[in-house]
Amino acid sequence: xxxxxxxxxxxxxxxxxxxxxxxxxxxxxPGETMFAKMQYLQRHQDGLRKLMLREPRGYPALCCNLxxxxxxxxxxxxxxxxxxxxxxxxxxxxxICSVTVLLETGMLPMTEPVTELVLEAPAGLxxxxxxxxxxxxxxxxxxxxxxxxxxxxxxxxxxxxxxxRVDVAYGGMWYVLCDAADLGLEIVxxxxxxxxxxxxxxxxxxxEQLPVAHPDNPDIAGVSIIVLSGPPTLPGASSxxxxxxxxxQFDWADSSTWTGVLDRSACGTGTCARMAVLHAKGQxxxxxxxxxxSIMGTTFTGRLIEETTxxxxxxxxxxxxxxxxxxxxxxxxxxxxxxxQEGFIVGDLWGGITP
Numbered sequence: 001x002x003x004x005x006x007x008x009x010x011x012x013x014x015x016x017x018x019x020x021x022x023x024x025x026x027x028x029x030p031g032e033t034m035f036a037k038m039q040y041l042q043r044h045q046d047g048l049r050k051l052m053l054r055e056p057r058g059y060p061a062l063c064c065n066l067x068x069x070x071x072x073x074x075x076x077x078x079x080x081x082x083x084x085x086x087x088x089x090x091x092x093x094x095x096i097c098s099v100t101v102l103l104e105t106g107m108l109p110m111t112e113p114v115t116e117l118v119l120e121a122p123a124g125l126x127x128x129x130x131x132x133x134x135x136x137x138x139x140x141x142x143x144x145x146x147x148x149x150x151x152x153x154x155x156x157x158x159x160x161x162x163x164x165r166v167d168v169a170y171g172g173m174w175y176v177l178c179d180a181a182d183l184g185l186e187i188v189x190x191x192x193x194x195x196x197x198x199x200x201x202x203x204x205x206x207x208e209q210l211p212v213a214h215p216d217n218p219d220i221a222g223v224s225i226i227v228l229s230g231p232p233t234l235p236g237a238s239s240x241x242x243x244x245x246x247x248x249q250f251d252w253a254d255s256s257t258w259t260g261v262l263d264r265s266a267c268g269t270g271t272c273a274r275m276a277v278l279h280a281k282g283q284x285x286x287x288x289x290x291x292x293x294s295i296m297g298t299t300f301t302g303r304l305i306e307e308t309t310x311x312x313x314x315x316x317x318x319x320x321x322x323x324x325x326x327x328x329x330x331x332x333x334x335x336x337x338x339x340x341q342e343g344f345i346v347g348d349l350w351g352g353i354t355p
Contacts, residue, residue, distance in 0.1 A: 015265030019097030054343025075120035089123035090172025092268010100324035148315035171273030199244035215311025
C-alpha cells in the first residue's frame with residue numbers, strides 16, 4: 001500500500017447527529033484567530049473537507065471537526081467545523097462530539113465528576129462543563145456565543161408555496177424559523193424527503209428576501225439553515241424541531257430536487273436561535289429549561305442565562321446540554337493513484353445539484 005496522506009479521526013454522534021473529529025494528520029493551518037483559520041481552510045485547503053465528508057470516506061449527513069491549537073490564551077483547544085456546503089462558525093452537536101472525543105481519548109485531561117474547559121470556535125470562545133464518570137463523558141453543557149433575533153414575524157414569498165410567516169435569528173449560524181404546520185408538514189421521519197424539499201425552498205427565499213449579517217463580524221452573513229417547529233411528542237419536551245442542512249446549492253429551476261439532509265439531533269445552535277426568538281416574543285424567560293426534541297426522539301436541553309446586546313440587537317446568552325458517544329476510530333488514507341483524491345458525490349444520495 002502506498003499513501004501520501006494519513007488522517008486520524010474519531011467518529012462520534014450527539015443525539016444521533018454524526019460528528020467526525022480529526023485528531024491527527026493536520027498539525028495546524030495559518031490564521032491569527034480560529035475564524036481566520038476557518039477562512040484559510042475554506043479558501044486554500046477545502047480539499048480536506050471534501051476528502052472527509054464525501055464518498056467513499058463520508059456520506060451526506062456527516063459533519064467533520066478539525067481539532068487545532070487555540071489562538072486565544074483562555075482556550076484549551078480550538079476546532080473548525082466542516083459541513084457539506086459550508087464552514088459554520090459554531091455548531092452544538094459538533095461541540096458535544098468534539099468535547100467527548102477530546103476528553104475520552106485523553107487529548108485533554110478529564111477530571112471527575114466535572115471537567116471544565118474552554119473551546120475556541122470560529123464564532124468565539126465556548127465555555128464547557130462536562131459531566132464525567134468512570135472515564136465516560138455523560139453530559140456536556142456549553143455556554144454558546146450570544147443569540148439574537150433579527151426578524152420577527154416577517155413575511156416572505158416562496159414560489160409554489162405562497163406567503164409564509166418566518167423569523168430569522170442567529171444562534172451561531174443564521175437560521176430562518178417557521179412552523180412545520182404552515183407548510184402542511186409533520187415532524188416525523190416518514191416525511192423527511194418533503195421536509196427537505198420544502199425547507200430548502202423556504203431557506204432560499206429567506207436568504208434572498210431577508211439579508212442579514214452579524215454586527216461584530218460581517219463575514220458571517222446570510223441565512224444558510226432552517227428550523228421547522230412543531231408540537232412535542234415526548235413527555236417533558238417543550239417543542240419538537242427538525243433542521244435542514246444543505247448538501248448542495250438549491251436551484252429554483254428545479255425545485256423538485258432535494259439538496260439537503262435532516263439534522264438527526266435537536267440541533268444546538270438551532271435551539272439557541274429558537275430560544276432567542278421565543279425570548280424576544282416574551283414566551284421564554286431566563287433560567288427556564290427548554291427541552292428541544294429532535295425528529296429522532298432525542299433531546300437537547302437549552303436555557304437562557306442572561307441578556308446582553310450585539311450591535312443594535314437585544315441578545316441572550318444560551319446554554320445547551322446534551323450527550324455524545326464515540327462510535328469508531330480510524331485512519332483515513334489517500335493513495336496517490338486513487339482517482340478520488342477529494343471524494344465524489346452521486347445524485348442518488350446527494351440530490352441533483354453539485355456542491
